[in-house]
Amino acid sequence: MSSTSSLRVLVIVASTRPGRLGPAVADWFVAATRPAATEGGITVEVADLAEIGLPLFDEPAHPASGSYAHEHTRAWSRRVAAADAFVVVTPEYNFGMPAALKNALDFLYHEWSWKPVGFVSYGNTSAGTRAVQMTKQVVTTLRMMPIGATVALRLADDTRDGRISPSVKLDDAARAVLREVDRVARVMRPLRDSGDTDPAGPVDGLRLAPARGDDLAELLVLQRCCWVQEALANDTLDLPPLRETLDDLRASLSTWRLWCVRRHGRLVAAVRARADGDTWLIGRLMVAPDQAGHGIGSWLLGYVEAQAPAETTRCALFTGARSAGNIARYERAGYARGTAGDAPDGSVRLTKSRQSVG
Template identity: 40%
Template sequence: MTQIAIILGSTRPGRRVETVARWVAEAADRHPAIKAGEVSVELVDIADYGLPLLDEPAPAATGYYQNAHTKRWAARIDRFDGYVFVTPEYNSAVPAALKNAIDYLWSEWNHKAAGIVSYGLYGGTRAAEQLRQTMAEIKVADVHAQVAINPFIDFDFTESEAGACAPGERQEALLTTMLDEILEWSRALRVLRDPTASADPRFVPT
């Protein structure tokens, strides 16, 4: 089964990333491959891992992790075939906490696919572009389709001041396309992650 992580990319108190990620998960559950049980989707919140400012003495590319928090984070990320990064835009960039979490690891990210759901005043597009540069460096294939959430358009403020993420059909259609691309690429890259595997999980060698 193909496993996809929805990564919550902010740790700020009062963050909106939780409501955006919940919308992503709920919309993803309506994707045909997920409904058919061919793909699983899990929320992964970097706030749950208590990662301090990068404190590993050896570069991540060595794979020599000394700290328990790093090993725990590495084990979780390594399980997945692809990712959906949910990120706000802070000062035209991704949150420092997200960049820090990415920088902790290396091989666990390699040869996988990722999509980006960004949000902010301008849809978080500048943060998404910065994140694409980082994806290239850690050998992650970032897909073309992207969802850009604008709080003034895609949030419902009728029940609370913080609002709830409630995008329209167009945004869900974009998310479905993005998931299609993540699944295509994650399956194609399977042979790089495991040379004995087939790029098509439905193919069983005889």
């Protein structure tokens, strides 16, 4: 294992029923792998779904939007997003995974992407392996990478009095799982860190990437089309997005980060952002009028919020004071309106704590 950079592995205890063996299995895994983790610069943490207590999936927006209405989702998002890899400790219920595990996976989307996952299963005849096979079908849809190394514990052979029986063979198997998730997580790290990957969007054919010089003319046309509705809603043509020239847009590349979204090659959405002290300013969020209503805007907002530098503590954006539809959408995404004077005449400023960002 390489110790060139730190890596975080989250061990997820999938069972939530009283009398479960899961916590004992997780404790054994952490203890068995502790020396190797220390040597390799790996932090191993445990997330017990019984303690976390997620309700049945209750978010109104699609998880791919990254727009979360509830603090329990945001807390789970922060924990999963901070991890580089996962080890799932799971029993088998009726030839499948526990419902609590499926529910925990379903709450999020981007936070799981481009990360490896290993398994420690336990049970009777199959030692929980059928639950693992079922879970693999789900995690690959989340763009996770199931690894080959596993541990499968047969209760009659490998446990005694509610604990894992001492075994050099099992300890070696646990270390093999850790070694493999470590190796794969480090290889996949560029996919997680890259700014021009394609987070799965709410509709097919979307390609999200930083804006380039040859995008700008098309972006300016899209911007003017989108802000016609704003001009009508606010009864004015004196709006900065309508006054902006191609030279202005080109100059903005030196002070703003811009992203474009194409669908089957056509530019359909865009957004910009920059840090201003402790605030991540988000601007010019736009979706082509004929593409509105499909969740692209919410998805793009969630993406740009996630790009905020660590030193920022809040996100902020502006919209027209009479843009009721926009204001309602941002408030549903967790933003709150500031007081009068926080924004230029004719507009409102909305802010959101980064602790509330998914």
